[in-house]
Amino acid sequence: MDVQSLSPALDHLSSSGIVLSTERRVSLDTSLTLLMHAEKLKQVKYWGRIQGVAADYHIAQGSNDDGYATKSFYSMDCIRWAQLPEIHPVLAKSCAKIRGRFTGNPSHEFTVEAIRSEETKGDGSIVVTTTITEEKRLAAAVAAIDKETRIVPRGAYRMTPSDVVERNHGFGGLSHQAAGKIESYMHFRQPITLLSKSPLERARMDQGLDFMDSISDDIPKNCWSIQYQNGSKAVVLRSLIWPGFVFFHTPNSPLFGHAYVGTGQRNNDLIFELP
Numbered sequence: 439m440d441v442q443s444l445s446p447a448l449d450h451l452s453s454s455g456i457v458l459s460t461e462r463r464v465s466l467d468t469s470l471t472l473l474m475h476a477e478k479l480k481q482v483k484y485w486g487r488i489q490g491v492a493a494d495y496h497i498a499q500g501s502n503d504d505g506y507a508t509k510s511f512y513s514m515d516c517i518r519w520a521q522l523p524e525i526h527p528v529l530a531k532s533c534a535k536i537r538g539r540f541t542g543n544p545s546h547e548f549t550v551e552a553i554r555s556e557e558t559k560g561d562g563s564i565v566v567t568t569t570i571t572e573e574k575r576l577a578a579a580v581a582a583i584d585k586e587t588r589i590v591p592r593g594a595y596r597m598t599p600s601d602v603v604e605r606n607h608g609f610g611g612l613s614h615q616a617a618g619k620i621e622s623y624m625h626f627r628q629p630i631t632l633l634s635k636s637p638l639e640r641a642r643m644d645q646g647l648d649f650m651d652s653i654s655d656d657i658p659k660n661c662w663s664i665q666y667q668n669g670s671k672a673v674v675l676r677s678l679i680w681p682g683f684v685f686f687h688t689p690n691s692p693l694f695g696h697a698y699v700g701t702g703q704r705n706n707d708l709i710f711e712l713p
Contacts, residue, residue, distance in 0.1 A: 447686070447695040453667055454674060454684040456486070456697050465516040470498055473511065473519050478502075485510070486682075486698035488579060490542030497522075497580055497698075504595065504605045506627055510580050512544075512573075520544075522577035532568050533578035539701055544573040579702040587683045588626045589653055589675070591617070591694055595626070597649040609692050617673040617689040620664055624650040631655040658709045678708055 451457075458466070466484055474482040479500035488495045496516050499508040510522040525533070532550045550568045596606040616622045631651045632640075653662055663676045667686075677683040682700020687693070705711075 447693075447697075451684055451686060451695075451697055454676070456684055456699050462516050466496075469513070469517050469519065473498065474500060477509065477521075479509070484697070485580070488540060488576065488698075488702040489700065490540040493542030495540065495542075495576055505603045508584075510577065512576060514542075522580065523574060525574060525578045525581060529568075529570070529574065530578045530581065533570060533575045534582065534704075536570065536575055539703075540576065540579075541572060544571065544576070546572040548572070548575060576702070582704065583680050583683065583698055583702070585627060586625075586656075587677045587680050587685075587696070587698070589623045589685055589696070590626045590650075591687050592622050592624055592652075593647055594692070594694065595650075596646050603649075611691040611693070612673075612687065612689055614670070614689040617687055618664065618666060620662060621652055621654045623653045623675065623685075624648075625653060626650065658712055660712055661708060678712075679705055681705055 470482045470484065473479075477500060480502045482498055482500040485497040485499050488497065493514055496513045498511045498513070498519060500511070501508045511519040512522055513519045532552065535550050535552075536548050548570045550570060552566050552568065553563050591609075591612050593612070594606055594609045595603055597603060611617075612622050627650070629649065629651050632649070656662065661678050663678060665674055666672070667674050671688065673687050673689060675685040680698065680700065683696065683698045685694070685696040
């Protein structure tokens, strides 16, 4: 949710339990605008909140174009912001092994143990201990949530002939009927499942619009819930893999957005919970 559409977006998300006090809204309006200018960014959006035991982390993201790349920032008070570090994929895997809630202290340290079988010692393996700060775990959690939940309506973005992803300014929103279908929403990231489709399947697609993965291909199936709300004036999608993630779209309008409010823990048991 960018600064300009923060209030109307929160109005749609409030029915899902995502609310901000008037004081927080005012703080965000001011601090995110200052952050955008200080970091020389084209746009800054409020991403959501990861709940800690002692304190919560408010997250914002900024970018200089309409592409996938973003910078992530966190704040404890919605006034002062610090940039989250880039996380190497190997470290991200270690962060995913951490169990338990975030403490609310960015300097808190977690210990993760991993077995390396390629190095011999006695039984042919050794235990490697890695110390990870909560700040790095936070950065890894935000990236993981984005990878599986950052979605947009089909047609909201387009691929130019020069392979540049940009906002489709001609997008007027999904129709009321299309907005209620899972197939109408795409992962805003580099494609993964799209690459496994056959040449025949890809030939039937609109190359300018279908250049991202459809969330209908997500595994496990039915890992998204979708329903109309506010008298069918808005469509709301919720991730069952990342409880706390909510996306909304107003049919026949370009308005859409999302936010995450949760503990930052993935529901790895979902495959056993689905019918």
